[in-house]
Amino acid sequence: MASFATTCAVVIIYSLCFLSTLIESYKGSSKTLYFKWKVEYMHWSPDCNEGVVMGINGQFPGPTIRARVGDTVVVELTNKLHTEGVVIHWHGIRQIGTPWADGTAAISQCAINPGETFMYKFIVDKAGTYFYHGHYGMQRSAGLYGSLIVDVAENVKEPFRYDGEFNLLLSDWWHKNVHEQELDLSSNPMRWIGEPQSLLLNGRGQYNCSLASQFSSPPLSRCKFTGTEQCAPQTMTVEPNKIYRLRIASTTSLSSLNLAIGNHKMVVVEADGNYVEPFSVYDMDIYSGESYSILFKADQNPAQNYWISVGVRGRKPNTPQALTILNYSPTSSKNLPTSRPPTTPLWNDYNHSKSFTNSIKALRGSPKPPKTYNRRIMLLNTQNKMNGFTKWAINNISLSLPVTPYLGSIKYNLNNAFTNSPPPDTFSPVYDVMRPPVNPNTTQGDGVYMLRFNSTIDIILQNANALADNVSEIHPWHLHGHDFWVLGYGEKKFTKKDVFKFNLKNPPLRNSAVIFPHGWTALRFVADNPGAWAFHCHIEPHLHMGMGVVFAEGIYLVKNIPKEALTCGLTGKMFIDKKL
Numbered sequence: 403m404a405s406f407a408t409t410c411a412v413v414i415i416y417s418l419c420f421l422s423t424l425i426e427s428y429k430g431s432s433k434t435l436y437f438k439w440k441v442e443y444m445h446w447s448p449d450c451n452e453g454v455v456m457g458i459n460g461q462f463p464g465p466t467i468r469a470r471v472g473d474t475v476v477v478e479l480t481n482k483l484h485t486e487g488v489v490i491h492w493h494g495i496r497q498i499g500t501p502w503a504d505g506t507a508a509i510s511q512c513a514i515n516p517g518e519t520f521m522y523k524f525i526v527d528k529a530g531t532y533f534y535h536g537h538y539g540m541q542r543s544a545g546l547y548g549s550l551i552v553d554v555a556e557n558v559k560e561p562f563r564y565d566g567e568f569n570l571l572l573s574d575w576w577h578k579n580v581h582e583q584e585l586d587l588s589s590n591p592m593r594w595i596g597e598p599q600s601l602l603l604n605g606r607g608q609y610n611c612s613l614a615s616q617f618s619s620p621p622l623s624r625c626k627f628t629g630t631e632q633c634a635p636q637t638m639t640v641e642p643n644k645i646y647r648l649r650i651a652s653t654t655s656l657s658s659l660n661l662a663i664g665n666h667k668m669v670v671v672e673a674d675g676n677y678v679e680p681f682s683v684y685d686m687d688i689y690s691g692e693s694y695s696i697l698f699k700a701d702q703n704p705a706q707n708y709w710i711s712v713g714v715r716g717r718k719p720n721t722p723q724a725l726t727i728l729n730y731s732p733t734s735s736k737n738l739p740t741s742r743p744p745t746t747p748l749w750n751d752y753n754h755s756k757s758f759t760n761s762i763k764a765l766r767g768s769p770k771p772p773k774t775y776n777r778r779i780m781l782l783n784t785q786n787k788m789n790g791f792t793k794w795a796i797n798n799i800s801l802s803l804p805v806t807p808y809l810g811s812i813k814y815n816l817n818n819a820f821t822n823s824p825p826p827d828t829f830s831p832v833y834d835v836m837r838p839p840v841n842p843n844t845t846q847g848d849g850v851y852m853l854r855f856n857s858t859i860d861i862i863l864q865n866a867n868a869l870a871d872n873v874s875e876i877h878p879w880h881l882h883g884h885d886f887w888v889l890g891y892g893e894k895k896f897t898k899k900d901v902f903k904f905n906l907k908n909p910p911l912r913n914s915a916v917i918f919p920h921g922w923t924a925l926r927f928v929a930d931n932p933g934a935w936a937f938h939c940h941i942e943p944h945l946h947m948g949m950g951v952v953f954a955e956g957i958y959l960v961k962n963i964p965k966e967a968l969t970c971g972l973t974g975k976m977f978i979d980k981k982l
């Protein structure tokens with residue numbers, strides 16, 4: 403993609419390089435990268451089974467954006483969906499100074515209407531592995547996603563060395579279309595979407611056949627590819643004894659995943675666009691919304707090829723592993739490995755997951771968290787009922803987004819745009835997180851946590867038992883507009899004594915963190931980025947059922963919100979009434 407983009411930049415002929423039209427203009431050493439994108443539905447076979455995906459400029463996944471720290475990215479996004487709105491969120495980019503470009507419908511902007519174009523313009527200020535995706539309804543599950551990679555600035559060195567790199571964007575795929583999935587989840591009684599049919603690596607998976615058919619259970623036929631199929635796996639070709647960086651990001655709708663490269667040790671060096679203290683593993687968990695870089699050395703027998711496998715964790719799997727091949731040059735990439743693909747750890751071996759998660763520490767010299775906090779918000783995650791509907795709620799409020807984006811309604815003091823009483827900072831001290839809720843009823847709400855600008859916020863995410871006995875699920879939480887320090891993870895209910903276990907020495911900075919079943923996770927961040935920011939479970943059906951909150955800080959400092967971001971709801975009406 404980078405080379406294609408560069409070709410486009412050199413050629414600068416719009417029609418020739420329309421796949422991902424890019425023009426670069428230079429100002430000092432930073433550039434402005436211009437893209438013209440069209441979002442549309444397309445017939446596609448992500449797992450060799452034809453369905454409908456949401457693609458960009460005829461591509462699925464969408465084009466990879468490759469930029470350098472300090473660059474300005476401009477994406478002119480045209481909605482070609484005919485009957486529904488669209489937005490794109492730039493996951494992991496903090497949008498400092500451009501909160502209207504965060505791409506969250508009803509929070510940072512109005513959904514872009516069919517036929518209309520919205521200009522996303524933002525600076526990428528931190529090197530790392532990121533991605534982008536739809537953030538309206540369940541459009542991420544429909545396939546609206548792609549990679550965004552930010553290289554270090556020229557003259558800046560990474561704290562590790564490598565000879566080449568690969569990028570893997572992980573996702574999961576259902577054969578039932580997303581509109582039906584949304585309806586199923588919103589029905590009374592709720593119809594659960596179930597496990598995905600396939601896992602996709604860079605948008606490619608195999609349904610009903612396997613590359614490792616001799617080892618598959620239940621038995622599947624061997625997949626046959628000419629290589630040009632939309633579902634043909636992309637192999638990764640390495641030269642013996644060289645070191646490679648593998649960038650991995652997960653945009654799954656539901657699945658928690660585990661990745662392994664047969665026979666190869668992996669050294670984790672980056673998480674969510676932040677360097678971590680390097681540590682070695684043979685397999686790694688990756689939850690929806692997370693990204694990592696690992697280094698591996700091509701130090702195995704070069705006469706063989708090796709499996710790269712990705713399997714499901716944290717939910718009883720009903721989806722085959724995704725597979726591709728690590729190919730040692732000059733061995734043919736068609737030679738399948740003779741060994742069995744790496745076994746994914748048991749789905750409910752949470753000790754294995756915790757051991758990986760607890761190994762992630764900030765690289766020495768990384769920014770440290772403030773020693774104290776100004777406000778601690780306890781967020782209890784529960785599965786609930788509301789008049790027979792199934793919901794997820796935070797402190798017993800299930801998020802239901804308003805019509806007018808918060809960024810606009812708060813900026814212009816439009817008091818009727820959402821519930822003005824803020825949601826609670828805590829939950830009942832007698833709530834038993836180990837048992838199903840005694841009273842499962844919840845209410846819906848659209849209130850906002852108003853954070854004092856520049857204050858230090860502690861968040862304790864508290865998991866609980868779901869509606870069924872002895873069930874508590876993994877929830878990967880993602881914060882917009884900030885990175886947070888992960889101060890610690892713990893079992894059962896958080897108590898005051900747990901603060902003594904907080905890691906204030908080298909907690910990793912991240913934008914996503916998981917809560918383990920029946921456990922808690924403690925986060926700290928500084929509310930220093932004026933805007934309205936979503937904080938939510940990255941499992942798309944859970945967010946759809948209300949599992950999120952909204953933070954707002956310093957919106958009085960936000961200047962020059964483009965009118966195009968706010969031409970709906972009460973802000974739209976305000977523009978008409980004031981003839982603006």
Ligand SMILES: O=C1O[C@H]([C@@H](O)CO)C(O)=C1O
Nearest residue numbers: 594785868869875943944947
């Ligand atoms: O939100 C969810 O609903 C189902 C189950 O709890 C009810 O069918 C499930 O596994 C979820 O993650």
